[in-house]
Amino acid sequence: MLLVPSDVLRPRRPDEHFADEARAARDAGIEVALVDHDALARGDAEAGVARVPAGTDAVYRGWMLDAGRYAAMAEALAARGVTLRTGPEQYRRAHELPGWYAAVAGDTPESVWTSGDGREDFRRACGELGGGPAVLRDFTKSMKHHWHEAAYIPDVSDGAGAWAVASRFRELRGDGFTGGFVVRRFESFTGAEVRTWWVGGVCRLVTAHPDTSGELPPADVVLPEVGVDLPFVTVDLARRVDGRWRIIEIGDGQVSDRPRSTPAEELITVLG
Incomplete structure (x- = not known):
């Protein structure tokens, strides 16, 4: 059903x-x-x-x-x-970054996170990355449409500057803030993201990303080893400037948007 x-x-x-x-x-x-x-x-x-x-x-x-x-x-x-089909604990593992990060750590930007929204815990997390640019999100969502004010941290070693971004992110997320801050090392990518759909640990469908639904995936997408034993997930990929495909995010497939360029029948077929 x-x-x-x-x-x-x-x-x-x-x-x-x-x-x-x-x-x-x-x-x-x-x-x-x-x-x-x-x-x-x-x-x-x-x-x-x-x-x-x-x-x-x-x-x-x-x-x-x-x-x-x-x-x-x-x-x-x-x-x-x-x-x-996806139980509550499986949903949490797919939906929240700490649940899937360890399984793909070598194929996704280095990440550290906090428990809650405290400044001292945030300072510690930034210290673990050391220095350089980073991207901020919480366990489930970024604010990439507010890039310069609430997502991109030019240098995590700049404590005041990093906290200003975190504070704005927290303000914008409001009651939707989930888990804690996640600080991810910034990597440069080229081209649009690609969304892949995995059922029972097997990639069954490769589509555009919903944010760029008109940009169809290139033929040379390299699928990663996704060592997460989950019933239905999406894995968003992007090509780094050095040519390597990287995992941007994993999400529970039940709540991942389908790009309008992919007919509904294609997704229903892989779910059936």
């Missing part, structure tokens, strides 16, 4: 963003059920899954949930006899 968010104004219909995936699933003979994302996000998991019929394996394709809300959804579904 495929679970997708319902439309806010028309709750018996899928959210328009996921409507084509719902249609593709139904055309492929896969049952589709609707969840109320707003109810899930405010912590009312039982109301969130009230329209889901009982008793089968399910994959969620919807808006991002924090790990706690996802676990609550999984528990509410289990009470209805529905088992998510």
Whole structure:
């Protein structure tokens, strides 16, 4: 069964963003059920899954949930006899950088992180990188559209300057701030990112990245060894200026956006 968010104004219909995936699933003979994302996000998991019929394996394709809300959804579904293919702990490992970093440390920029948003812990993390430019995010998200004020740190050894970026990042993330600060060593890349889709540890689909959906992946993408034993993840790649393909991010595939240049049928086929 495929679970997708319902439309806010028309709750018996899928959210328009996921409507084509719902249609593709139904055309492929896969049952589709609707969840109320707003109810899930405010912590009312039982109301969130009230329209889901009982008793089968399910994959969620919807808006991002924090790990706690996802676990609550999984528990509410289990009470209805529905088992998510991706369990709560697997979701956390895919969704939050500390859960996947160790498995791919050699293929992704060096990263250190804090627990929480304290300045002293942030200073320690910057000290572990030593010096030079870095990119800031939290466990689940960056603010790359606010690059110079809340993402890029010109030199982590500049304590005041680095903290100014971290403070602005924290302000912009607000209640969405997750886990702690993640400080990643800056690397220079060329060309658009590529999104790869992995099911059961095997890459099943290579697409454009949603931010650059018109820039299709080049033919010479080199897939990394992804040693994460997770049911459904995305791995975003970019080519470094020295020609080496690097992992930018891993995410849970259930909440990773599909580029509009990839037909919904292609994704549903690999999920089935």
